[in-house]
Amino acid sequence: MHTPTIVVAADGTEPGRAAVLWAAAEAHRTNLPLTVVHVLDWDWSTSRYDFGGNRFETARRLAEGVAAAAAREAREAVPDITVDTEVVIGNPAAQIIIASEHAELLVLGHRGAGGFAGLRLGSVSQRVAVHTHSPVVVVRGRTGEPTGPIAVGVDDSPHADHVLETAFTAARRQGTGLVAVRSYLPVYLGRLPVTEVRTPDQDEAERAKVIEQLAPWRTKYTDVPVEILISHDSAAAVLTGVSHGAQLVIVGSHGHGVITGTLLGSTGLQLLHHADCPVLIVRRPTRREQRRQPTAESPL
Secondary structure, three states: OOOOOEEEEOOOOHHHHHHHHHHHHHHHHHOOOEEEEEEEOOOHHHHHHOOOOHHHHHHHHHHHHHHHHHHHHHHHHOOOOOEEEEEEEOOHHHHHHHHHHHOOEEEEEOOOOOOOOOOOOOHHHHHHHHHOOOOEEEEOOOOOOOOOOEEEEOOOOOOHHHHHHHHHHHHHHOOOOEEEEEEOOOOOOOOOOHHHOOOHHHHHHHHHHHHHHHHHHHHHOOOOOEEEEEEOOOHHHHHHHHHOOOOEEEEEOOOOOOOOOOOOOHHHHHHHHHOOOOEEEEOOOOHHHHHOOOOOOOOO
């Protein structure tokens, strides 16, 4: 039996530090322990030339120092949380994915050590976000105290209610409102770009669908104010725009491929590259999780 925990990947970089601070605040909000994981990317194929064995021990001590420094910063930022550290050896993406197997939530920086400054999302973060076993937050965009509402993408997928429950729970916990974003392509046969088309009747029909979809959640979370935004633009474009005034963007994982539940849809990937605030990807719930009764203390 594993104790529920929030796992954050720490690598000593500034994006990694932002992830640690965000994860510490979330651990406080959810009353869950925090585990700081640092991966020692050690090449065993070259270690045979380390005749004295000193290089590995030096690298291990440095890795432990990175983890300890991140844990110390988390405790200083939020003194009343429980923080543990774990240093693992191997491929960073693979080891973080393994660490996510028993995590309630995985938190990553948007770019790790060795990343190029021009890249919006590091390769390790993208691989982990695509294949993680748990919900994942990629911390990016504005720094400082979170402000603004929480934005959530609303669609007709089978797991839409799971995403909405996550969003309403997060909004209540953080004492803010919710912006529910619905993107759709209107039926139009003219020559104007779709985004410039005015289709008030279709817009109202879509709004009515969203109102109906939100109704049970608004009844349950009466203290969470909700704004509905209907757009003809792509979901990624609208949510990216909304992210400039939001403290968190929440979307579901709707990828398609041979490995069910492991591929991330294009909206999520674009947000991980372009959003101006942290992005939460809500993984599809397993059958076991679907049977489990949700609790008010579930993270996000």
